[in-house]
Amino acid sequence: MPYKILAINPGSTSTKIGLYHGTTEIFARNINHSAEDIAKIPDITDQLEYRLEKINAFMAAQDVKATDLAAVVGRGGLLKPMASGTYRVNTAMLNDLKNRRYGVHASNLGAILADLIARQGSCLSYIVDPVVVDELAPVARWTGRPELERKSIFHALNQKAVAKKYAKSLNRSYGELNLIVAHLGGGISVGCHSHGRVIDVNNALDGEGPFSPERAGTLPAGQFAAMVLDNKLDHNDIAKLLAGKGGLVAHLGTNDTREVERRIREGDKMAADVYDAMIYGIAKSIAAAAVPVWGKVDGIILTGGIAHARILTEKLKEYVGFLAPVIVLAGENELQALAEGAYRVLTGQETAKEYYGEAVKALSLV
Numbered sequence: 001m002p003y004k005i006l007a008i009n010p011g012s013t014s015t016k017i018g019l020y021h022g023t024t025e026i027f028a029r030n031i032n033h034s035a036e037d038i039a040k041i042p043d044i045t046d047q048l049e050y051r052l053e054k055i056n057a058f059m060a061a062q063d064v065k066a067t068d069l070a071a072v073v074g075r076g077g078l079l080k081p082m083a084s085g086t087y088r089v090n091t092a093m094l095n096d097l098k099n100r101r102y103g104v105h106a107s108n109l110g111a112i113l114a115d116l117i118a119r120q121g122s123c124l125s126y127i128v129d130p131v132v133v134d135e136l137a138p139v140a141r142w143t144g145r146p147e148l149e150r151k152s153i154f155h156a157l158n159q160k161a162v163a164k165k166y167a168k169s170l171n172r173s174y175g176e177l178n179l180i181v182a183h184l185g186g187g188i189s190v191g192c193h194s195h196g197r198v199i200d201v202n203n204a205l206d207g208e209g210p211f212s213p214e215r216a217g218t219l220p221a222g223q224f225a226a227m228v229l230d231n232k233l234d235h236n237d238i239a240k241l242l243a244g245k246g247g248l249v250a251h252l253g254t255n256d257t258r259e260v261e262r263r264i265r266e267g268d269k270m271a272a273d274v275y276d277a278m279i280y281g282i283a284k285s286i287a288a289a290a291v292p293v294w295g296k297v298d299g300i301i302l303t304g305g306i307a308h309a310r311i312l313t314e315k316l317k318e319y320v321g322f323l324a325p326v327i328v329l330a331g332e333n334e335l336q337a338l339a340e341g342a343y344r345v346l347t348g349q350e351t352a353k354e355y356y357g358e359a360v361k362a363l364s365l366v
């Protein structure tokens with residue numbers, strides 16, 4: 001009997017779950033959380049019980065028993081910067097997530113939910129390629145302020161999964177190629193993958209890169225500082241302006257590119273101008289991502305939900321087609337990538353990595 005693996009990917013408005021036999025998908029579903037439900041529990045960390053109940057109800061309806069599972073694998077959240085791979089969910093990891101030590105993001109719930117369901121079935125729990133995978137080249141870490149170092153926070157799971165998928169389609173290995181991957185979702189991250197390592201990428205959560213449906217992207221720093229001071233904004237206000245209420249949401253009141261394209265078809269000039277500006281920003285980020293590999297790029301992959309949008313992908317091809325072939329792998333492969341990461345460990349192809357919190361790091365320095 002192949003291993004049964006449950007994969008969980010918590011997003012800001014939904015929890016995606018998938019059941020796999022080995023790496024074969026049996027089902028994958030999106031459990032949508034209504035705006036009304038989410039508004040009642042605005043802090044993501046407090047949504048744990050609510051989401052667990054929804055998952056348990058869904059598993060019961062599908063006749064999936066936790067005791068039948070070999071492993072539960074969740075999307076990995078804001079943790080200490082770490083190497084790519086599959087990690088065992090452990091106490092240090094759970095503590096850092098529950099205490100929001102490195103910030104709040106929907107993906108923080110992945111490991112916690114995986115652990116809770118794994119406990120119901122006495123099986124193993126893992127995360128794979130969390131959003132904090134850090135392979136930045138030393139030169140990419142600098143900013144113009146000694147107090148501020150750039151961080152690697154991006155759609156690591158999907159970026160790595162599609163890059164490996166594309167390499168496989170060429171009968172090449174991921175480690176042989178230089179690829180630019182643009183994950184185009186609610187947030188946008190554009191990574192330069194050089195021989196299997198993401199040596200530069202915009203921090204998609206923290207005001208870097210192009211603006212996106214929900215993220216503000218890079219802002220003029222002086223003007224933004226003045227806006228914060230003039231309006232006496234607090235930490236929470238600033239976080240919302242940068243991630244959640246930036247980009248298309250701020251300009252057009254929607255995070256849905258289908259809605260934006262509908263407005264454009266109906267002649268809405270503002271929608272067309274904002275959409276063009278977003279595409280222009282993405283194109284500039286893609287071109288910038290060619291610099292770390294001296295322009296020697298084997299392919300540019302467009303992925304994420306927005307890569308379904310033809311107007312956008314066609315315009316991007318016009319802008320950056322001069323650099324390398326542009327490949328569209330729309331949607332995201334995150335549930336499949338989670339299941340594959342757990343499967344590699346269950347079958348001994350890979351050893352699960354261990355997460356160490358700050359206490360252990362400090363001891364190792366002594």
Ligand SMILES: Nc1ncnc2c1ncn2[C@@H]1O[C@H](COP(=O)(O)OP(=O)(O)OP(=O)(O)O)[C@@H](O)[C@H]1O
Pocket residue numbers: 011012155184185186187188213255256257258259304305306307308309310331332
């Ligand atoms: N068929 C489609 N055509 C055009 N746009 C689409 C289509 N499907 C989804 N989108 C757009 O993709 C965006 C959401 O992408 P995605 O589902 O990858 O984001 P997410 O998972 O919410 O966030 P993130 O990818 O940042 O984690 C939305 O703006 C949505 O309107």
Ligand SMILES: CCCC(=O)O
Pocket residue numbers: 131153154155156186187188204205215
């Ligand atoms: C994956 C972290 C970045 C984002 O949510 O936009």
